[in-house]
Every structure is written in structure tokens, then in C-alpha cells.
Amino acid sequence: MNDTHYKILIVEDMPTDVELTKREVQKVLSNCTYRVVQTEEDFLKELTDFAPDIVLSDYSMPSFDGLTAVRLAKIHSPVTPVIIVTGSVDEETAVECMKSGAANYVIKEQIIRLGTAIIRALEDRKHNIERLIAQNALIESEARYKSLFNLSPVAIILQNADGIVIDVNETFTTIMGYSREEMVGNSIAKITPPEKIGQINTDLERIKRGGILKQETAGVRNDGEIVNVELIESNIILPNGADGIMTIIADITARKKYEQELIVAKETAEEMNRLKTSFLANMCHELRTPMTGIIGYSDLLSEDEFAPTVVEYAQVIHKSAKRLMDTLNLILDLSKIEADKLEISQFECDASEIVTESFNIFLSEAKRKNLTFELIKPPHRVPAIIDERVFSHICINLINNAVKFTTSGGVKVELGEVSTDQGKNLTLKVQDTGIGIAKHNQMLIFEEFRQVSEGIGRNFEGTGLGLTVTKKFVEKLKGEILLESEPGVGTTFTVIIPIELYSTKKENI
Structure with a gap:
């Protein structure tokens, strides 16, 4: 040897x-x-x-x-x-x-x-x-297999090539209520709802051809209770070396119940939101009618023919009513957007004229606050196929926001055009030297009813809806709004809107 x-x-x-x-x-x-x-x-x-x-x-x-x-x-x-x-x-x-x-x-x-x-x-x-x-290795392997088989958190069924059950694990007996003795030698038809039994042979043939079957279905417990299960079935080599089928069953009844509860909760929340939106819209309409009268008569009382005291009181009434009307308009705009009832009318207009008109609205307020107030725009007409009313709201809201939050320095409004591979974009930049916004608050200001300064004792008036509505208006025009800001330095809002994207027609978005 x-x-x-x-x-x-x-x-x-x-x-x-x-x-x-x-x-x-x-x-x-x-x-x-x-x-x-x-x-x-x-x-x-x-x-x-x-x-x-x-x-x-x-x-x-x-x-x-x-x-x-x-x-x-x-x-x-x-x-x-x-x-x-x-x-x-x-x-x-x-x-x-x-x-x-x-x-x-x-x-x-x-x-x-x-x-x-x-x-x-x-x-x-x-x-x-x-x-x-080899025998010891086989014994150890079988012991490990048995341990994993029975300790698995999901139910497992082993079937021979003909679909006859040869073993089930302990989790299966817990989920489905059948003992091992009750299942071995039977088909999985025992745990299948009657209306699905005809599908068993079709699934069996598909698995034999090498397919892996995954589906969510129903299972029948030993006590007759229907449970929601997720099945995964595939070919395997059984411990004895023969071809077989392994079926993994996960009980998803609790998950399905939770999903259904989420659906109901979502539908309930949507209905409540719809009712809220409808209520706000109706309330705004009801308040706008008398408010229009108040504003009109306060204008009449502000004329010089009345006593100075009356004129002063009338101006206070007019200012307060105008502020309330602006708030009502913002709420009404938001309710229309949320109800998906904001009508977008796309026609060619002069974007430069719209920006100029919006800018001029705030000339007197900027002068009153001793702010520099600058408008930069192309010297020529700027044709754009957009919704004139919506774009005007965007301009007014951003300029109003800049003037309101700036106590010293100034506000600069700049209109421009940018060409890209997708077409022309309109750019509106509103820059101020106001209070600025910290980084962690920059997304917050676009949320409904939110301001950086919140509470009754906040420093600036407003509902916190202006930027929310502005952002939604921009999105309705398929554009985007960008924000750059630094506390104590100022803020710049940049709006980019495609101006050749739409045909000249009226559509409800």
C-alpha cells in the first residue's frame, strides 16, 4: 500500500x-x-x-x-x-x-x-x-432541514409531482388549523375554496414546466373560516431526491384588513376634504357679495366732499374690507384647485404687459415704505400662450409677498425668456431684501396656512395661503417655482413656465 x-x-x-x-x-x-x-x-x-x-x-x-x-x-x-x-x-x-x-x-x-x-x-x-x-452529514442535513422547515414563520406544504401532500410544517397547522395527519396524502384542494378548485391542475402543470406561481388568493381553514393568503409555488427536489412542489403560504388577512381600512380612511378623508372645499367655496361666495358693497360704499365715503373724519373712517373700512376680500379670493382659488375645478384658458397674450400691470399695483405701497422698486423686462412685447388670469395671480402674489416682508432696501421684479430643447420658457424673478427664510423653513412656506412667523403675535399679516396658491397655480401651468433665501439678506422666487406648450384652446385641468 x-x-x-x-x-x-x-x-x-x-x-x-x-x-x-x-x-x-x-x-x-x-x-x-x-x-x-x-x-x-x-x-x-x-x-x-x-x-x-x-x-x-x-x-x-x-x-x-x-x-x-x-x-x-x-x-x-x-x-x-x-x-x-x-x-x-x-x-x-x-x-x-x-x-x-x-x-x-x-x-x-x-x-x-x-x-x-x-x-x-x-x-x-x-x-x-x-x-x-456521509450518513452523519445526511442526518445533520435532515435535522437542519427539519428545524428550518418547522421553525419557518410562513406555512410550507411539500407535495409530490402529482400534487399529493407529503408534509406540512408547524406554521401551516397553526394558520390553517389542519394537523399533519389530516393533510398528508391529500391534495391542497382541502384548503382551497370550491370556486378555485378547478384552477389547481392548471397551476400544477404550469409549475411542472418550470414556472413559479405567485398569487394572492383565499384559503379555507379547518373550521371553515376564509383567510387571505399569499401563495408562492415552485419545483423543488424533495429530501428523498424525487421531484416535488413546495408551496409557501403567508397569512395576509391582517394586512388585507389594514389595506381596506386605509382605503376607507382615504375615501373618508377625501370626502371630508371635498365637503370642506365646497363649504369654503360657498362661504367665500356668500361673503364676497356683501363685501363688494362695503368696498364700493367705502370708496364713495372716501371722496373729499365728506368730513375728514368720515373720510378717514371710510379709508380704514376700505382697507380692512379689501384685505378680507383678498383673503376670500385666496381661499376661493385654493378651493377651486383642490376641487379640480380651476379652469385654464390658454390664449396668446403679452406677458410683459401682465407683469407691468401687476408691478404697478404695488407702486404706492413700495413708495409708502420707502423701498426701491425696480422692474426689469425685455424692451419688446413678450408673446406667451398661457392663462392670463392665472399668470397675473402668480405675479401679484409674489410681488405682494416681497413688498409685505421687506421693511428696508427694495424689491426687484425681472421678466425674461429662456429657450430649451423642449421650447421657450418664461421666467419671472422676484427678489427682495426682506427678512429671508431659514433653510429648514423653505419648504414649509408652500404649505397651506403656514408662515415662517406663526401665531397671533406674528409680525406680518396674512393667511399663509398666498405662496400655497401661487405654487399650485404654477404647477397648473406645468411650470416650477424655485426659492433662494438667506435670513437677514433676502429672498428670490423664480418661476419658470413653458409658454409654447399648449394649443390655443380652453381646457379644464
Whole structure:
């Protein structure tokens, strides 16, 4: 054999026979270590301490015998082969030795056979060790599989290629209420609603062709309760090596219930929002009618023919009514947008004229606050296909916002045109030297009823709707609004609106 080192345990009480045995071993194994024992006690000790690769034992000794050595080796070292080497043995004794587990027996008169017997015994030992390793690996693998199978948080069904259940895990029994014994040998029709049973064979054929089936469906528990489940089915190789099908079942009843509750909650919220919008619109319409009268008569009372005190009071009434009317208009605009009833009329107009008119509205207020007030625009007409009314609201809201929040310095309004691959864009930039907006508040100001300064004691008037409505107006025109701001330095709003995107028609967006 090769140069592998072997440990040989010899059980013999005759020194001459020990040497005879060693000589025969050397003929087939060149690299060996030997231990020699004569008693059962020493034999057991060396089986553990020396861990021999093979035992060569005399059959009969004064205090020990080969048959006992065979039986002890089978108990304490099952893979270690024992060859009986004896002076003479009858057929009955030889049979008993082989039945007890001896690898072979050799008569000393035919000691030349010992080498062949050793080689065969060592080869058998090697094969036995390999088989035991494979068996242990299989046992460990099956144990791991069983552990994972039963501890899985989802239900698992194993079926053979014909769709017959061969095993279910513990989670399945918990979810579906069927015991393993009730499922094994049956089809999954047992847990399938009657109206879906006809689909089982179709699904089975699809899976056999290599498909993976994933679906949300219903399952029937043992008590008749219908549960919502998610199924994933695919081909697998079963533990016994045969083709099979694995079905993974997740109970999604709670998730489905939650989803349904979310849908109901969303629909309820949408209905409440619709009612709120409708109420606000109706309220604004109701208030606007008398407010128009108040503004009109306050204008009449502001004429010089009345006493100075009356004129002063009338101007206060007019200013307050105008402020309230502006608020009502903002709320009405917002309600129209939220109700998706804002009508967009797209016709060609002069954007420069719209910006100029919006700018002029605030000339007197800017002068009253001693602000520099500058308008920069192209020297020519700026044709644009947009909604004139909506664009005017955008201009007025942004300029009003800039003038209101600026106490010193000035406001600059700039109109421009930018060409892109998609067409022409209109740009409106409103820059002020007002209070500015911190980075963490810059998205907040576009929310409804929000201002950087909030509460009854805030420094500036307003509902917090102006920028909300402005942003929504810009979005209705398929544009975008950008914000750059720094506290104590000022704020710049930039609006970019496509001006060649629409045809000249009226549409409801």
C-alpha cells in the first residue's frame, strides 16, 4: 500500500507469534506503529488511547480471547476492523467470529494470507468511514432541514409531482388549523375554496414546466373560516431526491384588513376634504357679495366732499374690507384647485404687459415704505400662450409677498425668456431684501396656512395661503417655482413656465 502511517494493535501472549505477525504486516504496510496487549483491560485502554487502524488478535489466551476482542471493538470502536489470527479454529468458531463482526480470520499455519486480509480490512474500514461520514452529514442535513422547515414563520406544504401532500410544517397547522395527519396524502384542494378548485391542475402543470406561481388568493381553514393568503409555488427536489412542489403560504388577512381600512380612511378623508372645499367655496361666495358693497360704499365715503373724519373712517373700512376680500379670493382659488375645478384658458397674450400691470399695483405701497422698486423686462412685447388670469395671480402674489416682508432696501421684479430643447420658457424673478427664510423653513412656506412667523403675535399679516396658491397655480401651468433665501439678506422666487406648450384652446385641468 502507499506510505500512509498505520497503527496496529496486536492482541497476543506469545512473543514469537507477535514477531511472526509483525513480519507479515511489514510485507504489505511499511510505515506502522505497534502496540501489544494481553488483557481485556489493556485492550480497552489502547482502543481509546492508541486508536488503532486495525486489530490483529489471537483467538485464545489465558485471560482474554479474540471473540471478546471483536465484541468490545464493535462497541467502543465500530469502524476498527478485527482480524482473528489463531493456531487452529473449527468451522463453528469461525462462523461465530464472523457473525460477531470479525473482519476475517487467518490460521497461523496459513499466515501468508494475513497481508491480503489486512489490505482488504483496511479498504473496508476506509469505505465504512466514508459511509458513516456521509450518513452523519445526511442526518445533520435532515435535522437542519427539519428545524428550518418547522421553525419557518410562513406555512410550507411539500407535495409530490402529482400534487399529493407529503408534509406540512408547524406554521401551516397553526394558520390553517389542519394537523399533519389530516393533510398528508391529500391534495391542497382541502384548503382551497370550491370556486378555485378547478384552477389547481392548471397551476400544477404550469409549475411542472418550470414556472413559479405567485398569487394572492383565499384559503379555507379547518373550521371553515376564509383567510387571505399569499401563495408562492415552485419545483423543488424533495429530501428523498424525487421531484416535488413546495408551496409557501403567508397569512395576509391582517394586512388585507389594514389595506381596506386605509382605503376607507382615504375615501373618508377625501370626502371630508371635498365637503370642506365646497363649504369654503360657498362661504367665500356668500361673503364676497356683501363685501363688494362695503368696498364700493367705502370708496364713495372716501371722496373729499365728506368730513375728514368720515373720510378717514371710510379709508380704514376700505382697507380692512379689501384685505378680507383678498383673503376670500385666496381661499376661493385654493378651493377651486383642490376641487379640480380651476379652469385654464390658454390664449396668446403679452406677458410683459401682465407683469407691468401687476408691478404697478404695488407702486404706492413700495413708495409708502420707502423701498426701491425696480422692474426689469425685455424692451419688446413678450408673446406667451398661457392663462392670463392665472399668470397675473402668480405675479401679484409674489410681488405682494416681497413688498409685505421687506421693511428696508427694495424689491426687484425681472421678466425674461429662456429657450430649451423642449421650447421657450418664461421666467419671472422676484427678489427682495426682506427678512429671508431659514433653510429648514423653505419648504414649509408652500404649505397651506403656514408662515415662517406663526401665531397671533406674528409680525406680518396674512393667511399663509398666498405662496400655497401661487405654487399650485404654477404647477397648473406645468411650470416650477424655485426659492433662494438667506435670513437677514433676502429672498428670490423664480418661476419658470413653458409658454409654447399648449394649443390655443380652453381646457379644464
